[in-house]
Amino acid sequence: MKPVFTLAGASDADELVELMREFYAFDHIAFDEGAARAALRQILGDGRFGVVHLIRVGAAAAAAAGYLVVTFGFSLEFHGRDAFIDELYLRENFRGQGIGRACIEFAAGVCRAEGIAALHLEAERANTRAQALYRRVGFRDHDRYLMTKWL
Numbered sequence: 001m002k003p004v005f006t007l008a009g010a011s012d013a014d015e016l017v018e019l020m021r022e023f024y025a026f027d028h029i030a031f032d033e034g035a036a037r038a039a040l041r042q043i044l045g046d047g048r049f050g051v052v053h054l055i056r057v058g059a060a061a062a063a064a065a066g067y068l069v070v071t072f073g074f075s076l077e078f079h080g081r082d083a084f085i086d087e088l089y090l091r092e093n094f095r096g097q098g099i100g101r102a103c104i105e106f107a108a109g110v111c112r113a114e115g116i117a118a119l120h121l122e123a124e125r126a127n128t129r130a131q132a133l134y135r136r137v138g139f140r141d142h143d144r145y146l147m148t149k150w151l
Contacts (some may be wrong), residue, residue, distance in 0.1 A: 001057045003065065003099050005106050008052040010044050013037060016052065019067045023089035027124055048072065050086070051110060055103065057094060065099065066090035070107050070119075078118035083111045085121035100130070104137045122146055 008016060017036055024031040043049045050071035054064040069087040074080065085107055090099055111119050121139065123130045135141075 001097070003102050003106075004056045005053040005068065005103075006056060008044060008054050008067070010041070012052075012054060013040050013044070015054065015064055016040055016067055019064060019089055019091075020087070022091065023087065026089070027127075043069070043071070050083070053106070055090065055094075055099070057099065065094040066103075068103050068107060070110055072114065072116070075118065081114065081116045082118040082120065083107075083114070083116045085119065088121070100133050101137060104134070 017033060017040070020036050021031050021033070023029075040052070043052055050069060053068045055066040055068060057065045066089045067087065068085070071084045071086045073082050073084060075082045085104075088100070088103055088107075090103075108119055111117075121134060123134060
């Protein structure tokens, strides 16, 4: 089935938090609901930061199949505005059906509409299935490490 992408708003916060909780558990990331809600309020309230879409499959899909977050940035290396697929999560029963590929294509379309020429993402080293998909749709590895310092 073809996924339907719905731009999320403040009224979708509870559903997004539940999806985030599932995703973080899947990727073994500590989940702080208060911090998650605060970050959601920021991005849902200001489109300059990026966009959040709920992913639904099937005409009568009551619960979301997942969610997609594309954040906007700027990079001299990448010649101006760039974007990052910050989070892409599909519930297990929706994986392996081409929905992930459709999500990447949708994110690329969002970026093109925003005048963005470079789209980045990261994948857990152990998630080779996701890495294979990302390579098939044109993402390339960099000989670099993503490093983070919390401030």
